[in-house]
Amino acid sequence: MEKELIPNLFRTEYQKIVSVLCNLFGIHHIEIAEDIVSDTFLAASETWAIKGIPDNPTAWLYTVAKNKTKNHFKRNDIFEKKIVSEIKHTSPLNGEEIEIDLSEQNIVDSQLAMIFMVCNPCNSDEAQIALALNLLCGFGINEIADAFLSNKEVIYKRINRAKEKLKEENIKIQSPNSTEIKDRIDTVLKTIYLLFSEGYYSTSQNTTLRKDLCAEAMRLAYLLIQNTATNLPSTNALMALMCFHSSRFEARTSENGEIILYEHQNETLWNQELIDRGTYFLGKSSIGDTLSKYHLEAGIAYWHTLKSDTSEKWKNILELYNHLIILEYSPIVALNRTFALSKVRGKQEAIIEAEKLNLTDNHFYYSLLGNLYTDIDNLKAKKNFETALGLAKTQSDKNIITKNILKLTTKI
């Protein structure tokens, strides 16, 4: 319990204090904010080891962080000249004392400002995700490198470059107004969804870490939901989508890490609580007249939480896929739509549609054809699976395809 206290506090409190301090200092001094908070945690682990854990560890951290910040202000010339003059414009000062406001409300506001700062399209998607993990989720370079299946140096450089870019562009850390929220919410939601997908679809063997990524993405979305200005239908739709997806987290990999496809999943492992929460947020998302792609994807994910293959289920899924593919083309959505079509209109019609897609560099395309030809023309089915096998890159994809080929061999 005591051993886990500091890591747990780090996870929850690090980014809160960093957010508040970054908000106070501005984009050009985020490293100082990070240093102060790291120092605070270092002091905690040293002091608590000797003197024992204080009654209210969080309050202890806040007080120490405040004092360290004030000391910094006193000691440092640059702070006096540059930042204090900047801060004087933006925040009220009590005499000469800088007010460091670690109230719940200011933490939430600061976090919102940080989310909008981090999810800035001046950085690439992957830089935004790395930066989000670092600044918004308190992940260390090692963990981020693990999640991206990359090495520390690459991630370190990526994060620093992303910070530099924000400074060059002079991006302000400030609470977004309603126009800015309207203009930028799509980018923010996209980054959160990418963060979630990184965890959900990552081939990293580190399951705990992957779950953490998903949980962090959901936490950030929840932060947006708690804030009236960003509690928008599309935010709720994204939250619903993530709840539905994560409800299947336990069921989609076997004990030895192999991916279990939807139709073979043991639905007793689906998390009903997350499904219920997803349904709640889906309900919240259906006010107003916006229909974002998250609404459509959440709708599709909702129907997938019902295991039995009713015609109503697949008709609805096909309809949602029709809307989704019209809204935004992607090969994987095109393939999924065709699979749904086979469930509604039968394999023969779906084969004709599938062959029109002509996605000849995509192994999922040949796997879909293999699946559709199974029991219709098993030789053709096998041929398609074999082409898929030649195109597949990851071992888990290859394993699934090989299983399908073996199943067919007994039928031919």
Added chain:
Amino acid sequence: MNEFILIFRRDFSTKELQPSPEEYQQHLQQWQNWFGSLAAQDKLARPLQRWDGKGKLVTSNKGITDGPFVEIKESIGGLIVIKAKDYDEAAAIAQDCPILNFGGNVEIRMAV
């Protein structure tokens, strides 16, 4: 790859030629599946756009009439812009258009 405009026309005014509510529902489903199919093939060159069904008509004597148009039996039900190699491919795509099930037609023009 070229772009083609497909203009869907049918008779919207003759009473006996209009679909029943059930037929209409099914008809909508066909449109939706057709659009979904085109989008899945990445053949839509522009986002889909709904157009008002009534419209106006300016005649040669500069007179302005409200739709539906009595003088011309058929009016535009909608239009889309698609990607296709040539007229043959565009025409093959148009052959699956649900408007044909209601005696309508599709006019095709290539963007030049």
